[in-house]
Amino acid sequence: MTEVAGSTELGREQLLDAYRTMRMIREFEDRVHTEFATGDIPGFVHLYAGEEAIAAGFMAHTDNDDYVASTHRGHGHAIAKGCDPRAMMFEIYGKDEGLCRGKGGSMHIADLSKGMLGANGIVGGGPPLVCGVGLSAKVRKTRQVAISFTGDGGANQGTIFESMNLASVWDLPVIFCIENNGYAEATAQAFSSKGIDIAKRADGFSMPGIVVDGHDFFAVYEAAGEAIERARDGGGPTMIECKVNRYYGHFEGDAQTYRAENEVENVKAQKDCLMLFRRRVTEADLVEESALDEIDAEIKQYIDDAVRDAQAAPEPAPERLLTDVYVSY
Amino acid sequence: MARTISYMQAINEAMAQEMERDKTVIVFGEDNIGGTGAPGEIDAWGGVLGVTKGLHGKFPDQIMDTPISESAFIGAAAGAACSGLRPVAELMFVDFMGVCFDQIFNQAAKFKYMFGGKAKTPMVIRTMYGAGIRAASQHSQSLYSIFTHIPGLKVVVPSNPYDAKGLMITSIRDDDPVIFLENKVQYAEEGEVPEESYTIPFGEAEIVREGDDVTIVAIGRMVNMAKQAAESLSSEGINCEIVDPRTLSPLDTDTIYESVENTGRLVVVDESNPRCSLASDIVALVSQNCFDSLEAAPQMVTAPHVPPPFSGVLEDLYVPDAERVAAAVKATTGTSAKA
Numbered sequence: 001m002t003e004v005a006g007s008t009e010l011g012r013e014q015l016l017d018a019y020r021t022m023r024m025i026r027e028f029e030d031r032v033h034t035e036f037a038t039g040d041i042p043g044f045v046h047l048y049a050g051e052e053a054i055a056a057g058f059m060a061h062t063d064n065d066d067y068v069a070s071t072h073r074g075h076g077h078a079i080a081k082g083c084d085p086r087a088m089m090f091e092i093y094g095k096d097e098g099l100c101r102g103k104g105g106s107m108h109i110a111d112l113s114k115g116m117l118g119a120n121g122i123v124g125g126g127p128p129l130v131c132g133v134g135l136s137a138k139v140r141k142t143r144q145v146a147i148s149f150t151g152d153g154g155a156n157q158g159t160i161f162e163s164m165n166l167a168s169v170w171d172l173p174v175i176f177c178i179e180n181n182g183y184a185e186a187t188a189q190a191f192s193s194k195g196i197d198i199a200k201r202a203d204g205f206s207m208p209g210i211v212v213d214g215h216d217f218f219a220v221y222e223a224a225g226e227a228i229e230r231a232r233d234g235g236g237p238t239m240i241e242c243k244v245n246r247y248y249g250h251f252e253g254d255a256q257t258y259r260a261e262n263e264v265e266n267v268k269a270q271k272d273c274l275m276l277f278r279r280r281v282t283e284a285d286l287v288e289e290s291a292l293d294e295i296d297a298e299i300k301q302y303i304d305d306a307v308r309d310a311q312a313a314p315e316p317a318p319e320r321l322l323t324d325v326y327v328s329y
Numbered sequence: 330m331a332r333t334i335s336y337m338q339a340i341n342e343a344m345a346q347e348m349e350r351d352k353t354v355i356v357f358g359e360d361n362i363g364g365t366g367a368p369g370e371i372d373a374w375g376g377v378l379g380v381t382k383g384l385h386g387k388f389p390d391q392i393m394d395t396p397i398s399e400s401a402f403i404g405a406a407a408g409a410a411c412s413g414l415r416p417v418a419e420l421m422f423v424d425f426m427g428v429c430f431d432q433i434f435n436q437a438a439k440f441k442y443m444f445g446g447k448a449k450t451p452m453v454i455r456t457m458y459g460a461g462i463r464a465a466s467q468h469s470q471s472l473y474s475i476f477t478h479i480p481g482l483k484v485v486v487p488s489n490p491y492d493a494k495g496l497m498i499t500s501i502r503d504d505d506p507v508i509f510l511e512n513k514v515q516y517a518e519e520g521e522v523p524e525e526s527y528t529i530p531f532g533e534a535e536i537v538r539e540g541d542d543v544t545i546v547a548i549g550r551m552v553n554m555a556k557q558a559a560e561s562l563s564s565e566g567i568n569c570e571i572v573d574p575r576t577l578s579p580l581d582t583d584t585i586y587e588s589v590e591n592t593g594r595l596v597v598v599d600e601s602n603p604r605c606s607l608a609s610d611i612v613a614l615v616s617q618n619c620f621d622s623l624e625a626a627p628q629m630v631t632a633p634h635v636p637p638p639f640s641g642v643l644e645d646l647y648v649p650d651a652e653r654v655a656a657a658v659k660a661t662t663g664t665s666a667k668a
Contacts, residue, residue, distance in 0.1 A: 067412060101445030108443045112411060118444065122435050128404020129436065135405055136412040139355060139390070146408070159431075162401035169396060324446035325481050326505060328532070328579040 010221075015287050018060055018217060020295050022052035022274055025076040027296075027303045028085055029248070032075070032092060035307060036252040042094050045106040048076030050247035050264075053273035054179055055080035057220025058147055061228045067115040067133040067146040069126030071179070073246070074109055074119025077149055082114040089306040095313040102316045103324065124157025126150060127176060131163050134172030134237075143232045147175045153184025155198045164205040164239065173231035175224070176202075176239040179214065181246040186258045199241035207237045214244030215271040218280070245271070331523045337380050337516040339490040340455070343497035344381070344417060346526045348388045351415060354501055356381060356392040357402060358419025358455075365394040377421050378457070378516060399429035403454065407437040407506070410452035415501055420456040423472045423510060437506040438481030449504040453497075458486075459550055459600060460637040460648050461514040469637035469644075471601035473548070474610070476508045477577045483507045483531060484577040488552035490520035492575055495529035502528065512550040532579035536588070540570035543594040543658050546585055546611055547571060551598040551630075557651035562658055569658060577607055585611065586619050593624035594661040598654055603631040628657040 010018070029049040035041055048055070051073070059080035062068070070077040079085050083099060091098030092106050099111055110118030117133070120126050126148045133146035150160055155178050167174045178198045182189050189195060202209025208227070212219045220242060227238035245267040249256045256264075281287040334342070347354045362385045363374020375382025384392050395402040399420060406418040420426060426433065433454065440448040460469040476484045483505050487493040493511070500507040537552055538559055547555035552573045559569035570588050574580055589595050595615050599608035608629040615627055630649045638644050 067408075069408070099445070100443060100447070103445050104443045108439075110440075110444045110448070112444070112448050117408065117411060118440070120436075122431055125404075125431060125436055128401045128432055129408035129411070131401055132405035132408020132410065132414075132416070133412040134408075135355070135416075136409045136414045140353075140413055144412075146412075159400045159404065162396075162398035163404070165396055166398060166401040166405065170393070325442040326483065326579060327480070328582070 012287060014060065015281055016291060016295065018056050019277060019287075019292055020299070021056040021059070021080050022217070022277065023295055023299050024085055025049070025052045025055060025079050026274060027299045028075060028079060028089070031303050031307055033248055033252060040311065041092055043105050045092065045252045046072040046250065047246070047248040047252065048073050050267070050273070051179055051181060051214060051244045052076055053217040053277070054177065054214045054220050054242045054244060057217050058177060058224040060221055061225050062115070062145065062147070064114050065142065065144050067117055067130065067144065069117040069129045069146070069148045070119045071126065071149055071151055071154060072107055072119065072121065072123070073151065075106070078109050078111070078116050078119065081116045083109065083111045083116050085302070086306040086309070089303070089310045090313055093310040093313065094315070095310060096316040096320070097313050101320065103320075124150065124154045124159040127160045127163035130174050131166050131170070131172055134167060134174040135170060137173050138170070145173045145175065145228050145231045147177055149177050149179055151184065152178060152180040152182065152189045152198060153187070153192065156184070156193060164202070164207065164237065167237040168205045168207055171234065171236045173234070174237045175227050175231060176237065178239065178241040179244060180241055181244050183246070183250065183258070185250045186254070188258070197241060199239050202239035207239060209239045209241070211241045211243065214242030215273045215276060217273060217277050330525075331521040333519050334490060334522050335516060336490045336493050336511070336518045336520070337378070339494040339522045340380055340497055340511060341383065342522070343494045343501070345384055345387060347498055347501045348384070348391045350526070352391065353413060354391060354415045354417065355409065356384060356417045356419070357395050359395055359397055359421055361392055361419055362394050376419055378513065380455070380511070380516070381419065399425055400432055403429040404432035404436060406452045406454065407432055407440070407450060410437070410450045410506070411440065411448060415451045417453045417455060417501060420454050422468050423456040423458045424467050424470050426456070426472060426475070433482070433506070434479045438479050441505065442481060450506050451504045453500045453507045453509055455509045455511060457513040458510045459512040459514050460632070460644055463639060463641055463644060465639040466636035471632070473508070473510050473577055474601055474606045477607060477610075481506065482578060484510070485531070485575070486510045486549040486577060487575065488547070488549050488573050490518065490522050492529060492535070494522050495527050496575060498526055499528040499531060503531070510549065515550055529575065531576045532581050534572050534574045534581035534584040536584070537571040537573045538569065540568035541592055542568045543570070543596060543661055544585070544588040544592045545569050545571045545596045545598060545654065545658065547573060547598040548577070548607055549600065551600055551649060554649055554651045554654050555598050558654035558658060561651065562655055567658060567662055567664070582614055582618070585615065589615050589619045590622040593622055595623070595627040596630060596654065596657045596661060597627070598630045598649055600632055600648060602634050603629055604634055606631060625661040625663065628660055630654050630657045
């Protein structure tokens with residue numbers, strides 16, 4: 001039997017849940033990719049496919065009371081955090097039954113009842129928000145944690161440095177996760193931060209800085225678990241950098257001419273998180289192939305239905321334009 | 330029971346009473362305690378001009394200092410507001426808003442709308458505005474128009490100690506982000522303020538002085554200038570009505586329109602720069618909605634369209650004074666040349 005990192009502490013149901021989360025994200029994102037190409041989906045979408053192990057690995061340790069602040073690439077975090085994927089699909093189509101009543105769209109998908117503070121249209125917008133949640137948890141002594149996900153591009157914004165410092169001096173239960181997929185939009189991380197491990201910056205704020213393979217659910221799960229437990233126990237913030245790849249462009253429609261030929265194909269063949277997970281749990285006889293296949297089929301049907309229904313769903317009524325905000329004129 | 334206290338004490342008292350009433354009210358900002366982490370007095374500053382002084386002793390768990398990092402702590406206020414607290418964050422001078430504006434207008438102001446009505450962001454940003462203490466261009470601006478422009482923010486500019494207390498309590502209890510602008514020149518100004526807690530509703534202007542010749546809409550500290558002008562004009566037989574909007578968003582347009590319909594004339598006194606300002610906005614609204622009542626062109630009395638200067642001579646010219654207000658009033662009554 002192959003030694004599987006982390007798997008011993010996860011029961012069969014937990015493994016199936018993790019796989020289900022990753023598969024749901026993958027199916028959701030692949031399908032949005034396909035549908036976007038038809039021209040039916042309005043606006044910008046930024047897809048998370050390839051990075052599923054990170055969202056699933058972190059959120060295996062959270063519940064509805066914990067909070068996440070996300071990025072442009074927020075669908076995966078939202079799904080892993082427990083947001084309703086069907087309502088998310090409606091939202092991406094801008095429909096009235098969408099998770100945010102069609103007012104937020106892909107870049108602002110949020111559900112505070114699930115602790116999802118929102119995808120964020122501003123690069124570097126999330127880290128200050130999690131400091132606030134962390135403060136809230138600390139003041140109210142709730143043992144909640146707050147996680148900010150930031151890309152390697154966002155890692156260069158001043159907001160994250162300010163937030164890491166604030167979290168450190170206030171001893172907040174906050175995790176700063178850097179999802180380093182190698183590209184800030186179209187610019188390689190090797191250029192934008194001299195290719196260093198971004199997690200090294202944690203040193204400057206007196207917090208642990210950890211680098212993990214973001215394709216490996218078990219590696220993420222372990223690192224996130226340790227940091228989250230420390231935060232809940234009053235041990236303060238941690239920075240975790242997950243090295244990963246994204247399968248699609250910065251936004252849909254991006255031809256990715258800045259990437260090497262076969263770059264994505266090679267990653268898919270060697271490091272795909274779903275493939276790695278499948279191989280590990282089946283080779284270790286923890287879960288049988290058929291159970292995973294069953295999940296794949298269920299989710300495919302679920303997304304098929306969600307897309308079909310979202311396309312047919314009603315648009316918001318015109319009067320919804322003026323609701324949900326103070327209007328004085 | 331009312332007694333005489335200062336504008337600064339009124340704000341301090343409002344925060345104290347709300348912190349006492351509701352343990353989720355948390356106050357933070359730069360030097361809000363002042364002395365954290367240093368030997369010496371634990372409550373050394375109370376914010377740069379001392380507005381939060383003394384609160385640490387009463388509410389040690391509800392007030393904290395922040396590093397100088399406005400993006401982080403203003404954003405933290407938004408995050409805290411979404412997750413169970415009612416934060417009051419002090420952005421020392423409104424001039425520093427530029428470094429954290431994203432967290433105010435893209436984050437806090439947008440949550441409720443963008444999330445389909447399913448978010449509350451009960452936060453207050455207290456900040457100082459206004460020229461008059463020789464603090465020069467980066468510490469003297471009156472930028473309330475910028476916040477008023479952003480849907481999703483409520484903007485409060487109290488003109489006296491009584492309003493400062495009541496409006497602060499309303500601000501803390503409000504579920505939307507509120508920008509509360511305090512005039513630094515007025516901190517020592519005294520007035521009658523009840524000891525007990527009370528609220529003043531948003532969107533209700535106050536008729537500070539009744540009159541039937543000219544409506545003066547004056548914002549914040551400019552209410553004092555309007556009052557002085559009205560006094561001197563009354564001896565000349567011109568009877569001014571002064572309207573203090575108290576909140577710029579929501580703006581009580583009904584009271585302004587009713588007053589202009591009675592007087593037929595409008596002067597707006599606004600300490601900020603004139604272009605795309607509250608003054609120009611109120612003139613536009615009145616022109617659009619009360620055109621038939623107007624007997625003269627509305628006048629704006631504002632700072633010139635330049636940054637606040639350092640020189641005392643120049644700064645005194647920069648801030649509108651009672652004489653300029655009186656001249657504008659006379660321009661609308663035809664008793665003088667155009668202001």
